[in-house]
Amino acid sequence: MAYEDDHKSNREKAEYVVQTTSEDDLPSYEEAAVTAGAPTEKISPLGYHVDWVSVIFLNVSKMIGTGVFTTPGSILKAVGSIGLSLIFWVIGYIFAGASLAVYLEYASYFPHRSGAEVAYLEKAYPRPRFLMPTAFAVQSVLLSFSSSNAIVLAQYLLVAGGGEASPWNVRGLAVGVFTVIVIICILSTRWSLRLSNAIGVVKVITLLFIAVTGLVVLGGHTRVDNPHANFKNAFQGTTSNGNGLATALVKVNFAYAGFENSFNVLNEVKNPVKTMKRFAPVSLSIVFVLYFLANIAYFAAIPKEAIINSKELTASLFFTAVFGNSKAVTAMSALVAVSSFGNLLAVVIGSSRIIRECGRQGVLPYPTFWASTRPFNTPLGPYLLKWVLTVIVIIAPPAGDAFNFIVDLQSYPANVFSFLTTLGLFFVRKRRKAINAPPSEFRAWNVVLFFSLSVNVYLLVLPWVPPEGGIYAGDVSFFYATYCIVGLAILAISALAYFVLIIWLPKLGNYSIRQSLEKLPDGAQATRLVKVLNSEVDEWDATHNEHGDVVPRKEELKGGISTS
Structure with missing residues (x-):
């Protein structure tokens, strides 16, 4: 299977070269005004397996995890009324749409x-050189675990299978399932995307079923009494507590997180800008419609107080109310487990590309290890790193405060970089x-x-x-904002590391940091940071471009022109 995929990938690459050869004759605005960073891979060494269907479902699968099945109750509790709860889901869609526009413009440039x-x-931040890549790499690599996703998946699998959800049963199953997902991704990008797409379809069908069932409930054709009760005086009970409203907005915003996932594989998309412009907004809109209709269904079938006070899945309450079957919780747990599996698969695919790009920038040790696509035409190094970190975080921290703290720790630095982006x-x-670049x-x-x-800023x-x-x-149980403080401390440590490695030590050692371009046999390219003695910097700069690729000396070029 791996050989077949590799053969097809090479054929696709050759076809794509023909389609894009003319780009080499155009000014390289994609490289404009940039003095540091990873080289642009005009032909993706990972192939072009990401079509418009995968663009949609990479986003859909990351957005639809467990949130729509669990968070409607907590959001309703925070805002106090049915009407405002529904409005918040619309606001979240608008928030995500604005952020999507930012990503689309960046994609059109690069x-x-x-x-x-x-x-x-x-x-966006080429100066100071290597500062932003260093800071982002530290955050992305150290906090690239997906432990919470794996734990949630394991919990629902145990509930669906009737197993005992003891701490070590959950952790053991979480490690096992996550290992299976990583192996699938390592062996084949094509098949991991196909699986992600298939599970994405199941998610959409599940939410469509809930939505249609909700409409049937509203029509009065089920065992639910008075399905319109929650919609009478829909804004009754609306809270004026600022903290509650703010918390609800954060939860809604988190439910739409994932709209950007397909941008992580942008260089693996044929006609990337055109495809993203068409189908990234489609994926977000699909999720919004499903979220909104699912909430309508919940509110039609379940009494308001039951939603607020219950600690169960809101979707499980819905199934029980409509079908009156004790197996509803088990069935819903199985569907949520499938949804969680697809979510984790989409997250792993996207985050592996993030780690690979950090490695290609040269700020991580052994850049060729991260950039290489051997032996399966997949980013093996990033997948292995993500597996190791996730397994450690699943197993090592004790349940409770330590685990919750580590999970929360991921969010604040991510919000900082989102603002900077x-x-x-x-x-x-x-x-x-x-530079008079043409319109994008x-x-x-x-x-x-x-x-x-x-x-x-709000976040x-x-x-x-x-x-x-x-x-x-x-x-x-300790200070509520500790994770914010530690998150900022990680960023400060990144800045300190940058100062020591890129500024202080070079001054002390009388050398400068330059980039050297590494070209791998599989077509991958990476940047390696090298030490160049200050006495040799002029010679280096005369014979290398900004990415460290060897070029003819300017004097030689002038000489060649004059003799011709």
Whole structure:
């Protein structure tokens, strides 16, 4: 199977070269005003397995995990009313749409770069050299585990199978299932995408079934009494508590996280800008419609107080209310487990490309290890790193505070970089204007960018607002914002490492840091950071371009022109 995939991939690459050869004759605006970072792989060494269907379902599968089955109750509890709860799902869609516009504009500028934020931050902040790649790499690598996803998947599998959900049963099953997912991804990109697409279809069908059943309930054709009760005085009970409203917005925003997943594999998409413009918004809109209709169904079938007070899956309450079957919880747990599996698969595929791009930038040791696609035409190194980190976080921390803290720790640095990504788009525009670059295929309205920035600021400020009950009333027993402080500390450590390795030690050792281009047999390219003595810097700069590729000396070029 691996040989067949590799053979097909090589054929697809050859076909794609023919389609894009003319790009070599155009000015390389994709490289404009950038003095550091990973080289652009005009022909993807990972092949072109990502079609429009995969674009849709990579996003859909990451967005639809367990959130729509669990969070409607917590959101309703936070806002207090049915009407405002539904409005918040619309607001979340608008938030995500604004952020999607930012990604689409970046993609139109840099269509040959996967990794999304890795590449976009590199392009937006080329100075100080290597600072942004270093900071993002530390955050992305150290916090690249998917332990919470795997734990949730294991819990629902045990419930569906009638097993005992003891801590070590859950952890053991989580490690096993995650290992299976990583092996699938390592062996074949084509088949991992096909599996992701298939599970994505199951997710959509599941939510469509809930939505249609909800409409039947509203029509009065089920055992549910008074299905319109929750929609009378729909805004009754609306809270004025700022913390509750803020918490609800964060939960809704998190439910739409994943709209950007396909941008992580952008360089593996044929006609990437055109495909993304068409189908990335489609994926987000599909999820919004399904989310909204699913909530309508829940509110039609389940009394408001039952939704607020129950700790069960909201979807399980729905099945029980409509069908009156004790097996409803088991059936729903199985569907949620399938959804979680697809979510984890999509996350692993996307995050492997993020790690690979960090490695290609040269800020991680052994850049060729991360960039290589051997032996299965997949990013083996990033997959192995993600597996190791996830297994450690699943097994090592004790249940409770430590586990919750580690999971929360991922969120705050990610919010910081999300803000910087949006802000950086203004800088990229300015540099493109300075070199008279032609208009891109997509440009977000300025009002959308400012709106997206305001959302990012909101998400940065909110975690510092004390929860109801005081500073020790968060999801851990210690100070509620500890994860924010530690997250900022990680960023500070990244900056310190940058200062020591890139500025202080070179001054002390009388050398400079330069990039050297590494070209692998599989077509992959990476940057290696090398030490060049200050006495040899002029010679190096005269014989290498900004990515470290060897070029003829300027004097030789001038000489060649004059003699011709």
